[in-house]
Amino acid sequence: MTIYESINSLVGYGLVTGLISEDDVSYTQNRLLEVLELEGFEDGFDFASIPDVKVEDLESILKSILDWASEKGLCQDSIVYRDLFDTKIMGCLVDRxxxxxxxxxxxxxxxxxxxxxxxxxxxxxxxxxxxxxxxxxxxxxxxxxxxxxxxxxxxxxxxxxPKAIAAALNAKKSGxxxxxxxxxxxxxxxxxxxxxxxxxxxxxxxxxxxxxxxxxxxxxxxxxxxxxxxxxxxxxxxxxxxxxxxxxxxxxxxxxxxxxxxxxxxxxxxxxxxxxxxxxxxxxxxxxxxxxxxxxxxxxxxxxxxxxxxxxxxxxxxxxxxxxxxxxxxxxxxxxxxxxxxxxxxxxxxxxxxxxxxxxxxxxxxxxxxxxxxxxxxxxxxxxxxxxxxxxxxxxxxxxxxxxxxxxxxxxxxxxxxxxxxxxxxxxxxxxxxxxxxxxxxxxxxxxxxxxxxxxxxxxxxxxxxxxxxxxxxxxxxxxxxxxxxxxxxxxxxxxxxxxxx
Missing domain, CATH: 3.30.428.70 (ATP adenylyltransferase)
Structure with a gap:
């Protein structure tokens, strides 16, 4: 999937689980674009087309987005940093x-x-x-x-x-x-x-x-x-x-x-x-x-x-x-x-x-x-x-x-x-x-x-x-x-x- 297809697939996941409604589609797309540091959908992409997805598709959808984000330098390619980043992504679908x-x-x-x-x-x-x-x-x-x-x-x-363990040891202590x-x-x-x-x-x-x-x-x-x-x-x-x-x-x-x-x-x-x-x-x-x-x-x-x-x-x-x-x-x-x-x-x-x-x-x-x-x-x-x-x-x-x-x-x-x-x-x-x-x-x-x-x-x-x-x-x-x-x-x-x- 392209990153744009992955974004819309995640929006589709939000709809099928009830995390968002139809009224929230454009808002959620824009939140995801912001987190992924994209200015918008690429020309020619049908951003209004939201695919049908299943609940069990979430892992593969997030993997696609995380792989792209790692290639673009938005997150490091390790389990700790990927977990930090995919939670930030999912936060775009969760109500107050x-x-x-x-x-x-x-x-x-x-x-x-x-x-x-x-x-x-x-x-x-x-x-x-x-x-x-x-x-x-x-x-x-x-x-x-x-x-x-x-x-x-x-x-x-x-x-x-090991990299995350080392980073945690060197991280500033916070209360x-x-x-x-x-x-x-x-x-x-x-x-x-x-x-x-x-x-x-x-x-x-x-x-x-x-x-x-x-x-x-x-x-x-x-x-x-x-x-x-x-x-x-x-x-x-x-x-x-x-x-x-x-x-x-x-x-x-x-x-x-x-x-x-x-x-x-x-x-x-x-x-x-x-x-x-x-x-x-x-x-x-x-x-x-x-x-x-x-x-x-x-x-x-x-x-x-x-x-x-x-x-x-x-x-x-x-x-x-x-x-x-x-x-x-x-x-x-x-x-x-x-x-x-x-x-x-x-x-x-x-x-x-x-x-x-x-x-x-x-x-x-x-x-x-x-x-x-x-x-x-x-x-x-x-x-x-x-x-x-x-x-x-x-x-x-x-x-x-x-x-x-x-x-x-x-x-x-x-x-x-x-x-x-x-x-x-x-x-x-x-x-x-x-x-x-x-x-x-x-x-x-x-x-x-x-x-x-x-x-x-x-x-x-x-x-x-x-x-x-x-x-x-x-x-x-x-x-x-x-x-x-x-x-x-x-x-x-x-x-x-x-x-x-x-």
């Missing part, structure tokens, strides 16, 4: 925040679900969520004793090239926006060390009378993966307000689950500088896990309580009155923060450093509110310098990173390197090669030696499924490592000691 919020409000008045479905589609249509990258993520489910867990190998977040979650990101042009956000639109609302914003994650790990963030740049903190925010959220969005990362290093999320939650329209494996031991807390007989059958240590509270659930959560939180059980190797603090915190997760079950409290502890030792309740070293060949909220709920986010490694590993197993002699694959050698004898029929047709199944079992072990109370008779007795302390 006030118009988006008005549209959302009109739909919410009809149905919260209809409003979020439109907003999610809008976030994909604008290329804020890059559909053509997200679809490349590798996903499957694995059967474990805790139910079917979700596994993802994330490929949608592009890796920076604006203060972080990736701040409201000031809306419409921001970005820079080499901060993604462009011209297509980003926020839905503001209130939780417990305080201002929050709703957006979707650009790298969605599950359906309608949303981020809810405080409008003020305040640090992450699990307090007695946290579950009240979450319980309030599911009143506004009853079809969503919502939860919070923990607020301490090792067991916390990747962004601890800005208070935020994550949720979405998805039922995680942990939500399906049953309560295996019920108990009652004196004074809270109206709230059902239980220990959940899950590799991590989870208390589930359920009732029709969210404030009663919140009051009981207050008691559990305050007790856990200060709780020490040396026999179970649980220390509230050592040398003045606090270790105990929680992951709270809230969902609706009809008239019932359900709050899961996942007990976390970030203590380290010489044997486990990355954390005692963290994936242990023998599992690092699959998962070494911190276990955050999403993984706690039963969805593994595994590093992109595993796509190629598992494919090569499968071929090496089928070919009978010495895995321990391979520089890249040797990290998996002990694991393969452990699981391979279980399978009689190992061939090129079965090996992918075998590896997927075994990765799922490793993930369940990862979660067991992260559990403060182990699923042994001794571990469950220690868990009951904490329950009795309530």
């Amino acid at each position: 925040p006030s118009a988006i919020r008005a549209k959302y409000a009109s739909l919410y008045a009809k149905s919260p679900r209809e409003a979020t479905e439109w907003y999610y589609k809008f976030s994909q249509d604008t290329d804020y969520i890059r559909r053509y990258r997200v679809c490349k993520d590798v996903k499957w489910q694995s059967k474990t004793e805790y139910g079917n867990v979700d596994i993802t190998i994330n490929l949608s977040k592009p890796e920076k090239d 604006y926006p203060a972080c990736l979650l701040c409201k000031e990101n809306e419409g921001y042009a970005g820079r080499v060390n901060h993604p462009a956000r011209q297509t980003h639109r926020i839905i503001p609302f209130e939780l417990c009378g305080e201002k929050f914003g709703l957006q979707y994650s650009p790298y969605v790990y599950y359906n309608e993966h949303c981020i809810v963030f405080a409008m003020d740049h305040v640090p992450m903190a699990i307090t007695n307000k946290t579950w009240r925010y979450l319980l309030d959220f599911v009143k506004i969005f009853p079809h969503y689950t919502i939860g919070s990362n923990a607020d301490l290093p090792i067991v916390g999320g990747s962004i601890l500088t800005h208070n935020h939650f994550q949720g979405g329209n998805y039922e995680f494996a942990m939500a399906k896990a049953p309560v295996e031991k019920e108990f009652t807390i004196v004074g809270f007989e109206d709230v059902k309580c239980g220990i959940v059958k899950w590799p991590m240590s989870v208390l589930r509270l359920k009732g029709t009155d969210p404030e009663r659930i919140a009051l009981l959560a207050d008691r559990i939180h305050e007790k856990w923060r200060s709780y020490t059980d040396e026999d179970a190797f649980i220390f509230a603090e050592t040398d003045g450093v606090k270790h105990n915190t929680l992951n709270p997760i809230v969902r609706r079950r009809g008239d019932f509110f359900e709050l899961d409290l996942v007990l976390r502890n970030n203590i380290t030792t010489e044997e486990h310098p990355l954390g005692v309740y963290h994936p242990h070293a023998e599992l690092h060949h699959i998962k070494k990173e911190n276990i955050g909220l999403i993984e706690v709920m039963g969805l593994a986010i595994l590093p992109g390197r595993l796509k190629a490694e598992l494919a090569d590993l499968g071929k090496a197993i089928v070919d009978g090669r010495d895995i321990s002699a391979d520089e890249v694959l040797s990290k998996h050698a002990v694991w393969v030696k452990e699981f391979l004898p279980k399978y009689k029929d190992v061939n090129s047709s079965s090996i992918e499924k075998i590896l997927q199944n075994e990765v799922g079992l490793v993930f369940s072990r990862v979660l067991e490592d992260a559990g403060v109370y182990k699923r042994t008779p001794e571990g469950m007795k220690a868990f009951e000691r904490f329950v009795n302390a309530l």
Whole structure:
């Protein structure tokens, strides 16, 4: 396509997705000409002819424009600079925040679900969520004793090239926006060390009378993966307000689950500088896990309580009155923060450093509110310098990173390197090669030696499924490592000691 055909194809994309209307065609063409530093359409080109395009054509249309822009010196030909430039291009098709919020409000008045479905589609249509990258993520489910867990190998977040990394290191440090979650990101042009956000639109609302914003994650790990963030740049903190925010959220969005990362290093999320939650329209494996031991807390007989059958240590509270659930959560939180059980190797603090915190997760079950409290502890030792309740070293060949909220709920986010490694590993197993002699694959050698004898029929047709199944079992072990109370008779007795302390 010529650059002029590409411009009109992008206008056609705007029409088919509803980002623009017929009244906006000339305006949008002129905006695109401006961004591309063109004075107008070339003589003889029928600029009034807008082609019919499909939603899935966006990647090729943008590639055509970016290739041209790179040749003309408008952007450098690397993934970081191309992403900055194509977001600037797509910003020409996106309406102002006030118009988006008005549209959302009109739909919410009809149905919260209809409003979020439109907003999610809008976030994909604008290329804020890059559909053509997200679809490349590798996903499957694995059967474990805790139910079917979700596994993802994330490929949608592009890796920076060496030139961009060097430029980011040399770039002038900026405190604006203060972080990736701040409201000031809306419409921001970005820079080499901060993604462009011209297509980003926020839905503001209130939780417990305080201002929050709703957006979707650009790298969605599950359906309608949303981020809810405080409008003020305040640090992450699990307090007695946290579950009240979450319980309030599911009143506004009853079809969503919502939860919070923990607020301490090792067991916390990747962004601890800005208070935020994550949720979405998805039922995680942990939500399906049953309560295996019920108990009652004196004074809270109206709230059902239980220990959940899950590799991590989870208390589930359920009732029709969210404030009663919140009051009981207050008691559990305050007790856990200060709780020490040396026999179970649980220390509230050592040398003045606090270790105990929680992951709270809230969902609706009809008239019932359900709050899961996942007990976390970030203590380290010489044997486990990355954390005692963290994936242990023998599992690092699959998962070494911190276990955050999403993984706690039963969805593994595994590093992109595993796509190629598992494919090569499968071929090496089928070919009978010495895995321990391979520089890249040797990290998996002990694991393969452990699981391979279980399978009689190992061939090129079965090996992918075998590896997927075994990765799922490793993930369940990862979660067991992260559990403060182990699923042994001794571990469950220690868990009951904490329950009795309530």
